[in-house]
Amino acid sequence: MGTVAPTASDIDARRSPAAPGAGGDRGIFLIGYDTESGDPAVTRPFLQRMREIHEATEVPATLFLCGRTAERNLEALRPLADHSLMDLQQHTYSHVLLKSVYIEDPQEGVRFVRAGTLEQIREEVRRTTVLLRETLGVECTGITGPYAYYRGLVDRPDILEILWDEGIRFVRSWGRNERDWQPVDLAIQPFFYAVQGFPQMLEVPIHGWQDISLRKTVGWTDHAAFLAGVYPYMERAAAERLVFSYCTHDHSSRRDDPTMAITEALLRKARDLGMQCLSYADYYAQRV
Numbered sequence: 001m002g003t004v005a006p007t008a009s010d011i012d013a014r015r016s017p018a019a020p021g022a023g024g025d026r027g028i029f030l031i032g033y034d035t036e037s038g039d040p041a042v043t044r045p046f047l048q049r050m051r052e053i054h055e056a057t058e059v060p061a062t063l064f065l066c067g068r069t070a071e072r073n074l075e076a077l078r079p080l081a082d083h084s085l086m087d088l089q090q091h092t093y094s095h096v097l098l099k100s101v102y103i104e105d106p107q108e109g110v111r112f113v114r115a116g117t118l119e120q121i122r123e124e125v126r127r128t129t130v131l132l133r134e135t136l137g138v139e140c141t142g143i144t145g146p147y148a149y150y151r152g153l154v155d156r157p158d159i160l161e162i163l164w165d166e167g168i169r170f171v172r173s174w175g176r177n178e179r180d181w182q183p184v185d186l187a188i189q190p191f192f193y194a195v196q197g198f199p200q201m202l203e204v205p206i207h208g209w210q211d212i213s214l215r216k217t218v219g220w221t222d223h224a225a226f227l228a229g230v231y232p233y234m235e236r237a238a239a240e241r242l243v244f245s246y247c248t249h250d251h252s253s254r255r256d257d258p259t260m261a262i263t264e265a266l267l268r269k270a271r272d273l274g275m276q277c278l279s280y281a282d283y284y285a286q287r288v
């Protein structure tokens, strides 16, 4: 793959992501949990509470699983594998970055985290896909790139080709701004990697703040300040018929918030705003 020319409709979709229908009448709400903890005592209670709040609000969820985390929590994941609200995707086997990041964090200074090699990336993605298929019967078509990156994979057709070959059809890889920090503006809407030669590969950026960055900034116990930092993105998405794509994690969702009240508030906010709530897989299906 890599030689198929983009069609006119692919280009239209990329250039006009907010075209009628792309963002629903009241916007679209997507939530994905990067599930990556090495400690089952963290992941298992998260999975249980996460399921409860999604069932209570009937909002679909996508879990982007590290393969090694899935291996340690197979019994807890099994009931989610064929759950109507749950969509299981991947986050590499051991949290290997697809691209290096040079993070200019205003609180902690510069951090550099190196990407895996192309060989490692292929092995990590393949291993996780096989694991999810053989243990949970799940066919993995989506990935969140560990850490997420500025401009996603627009400049990396080599990585896109590996992901495509391994069966990946949508990626959350654009999750940082020009300082490899956050927030990411809502104007960065989902687009197809058509000009790179992958007209059916969808990027779904992560908007605003990844939960950890904002909770660290406002203080972990200040739930109101965190929600005040997220709600404006949702309100704008609803008003302007845009997609709002939110990233949170297994290990952070219950930190200083054991009942996941923050996350539940976001789910109820999406419902109150009348947003269309979809899993990432269903959003991809809707776009293609």
Ligand SMILES: [Zn+2]
Pocket: 034, 036, 091, 095, 146, 147
């Ligand atoms: Zn991660």
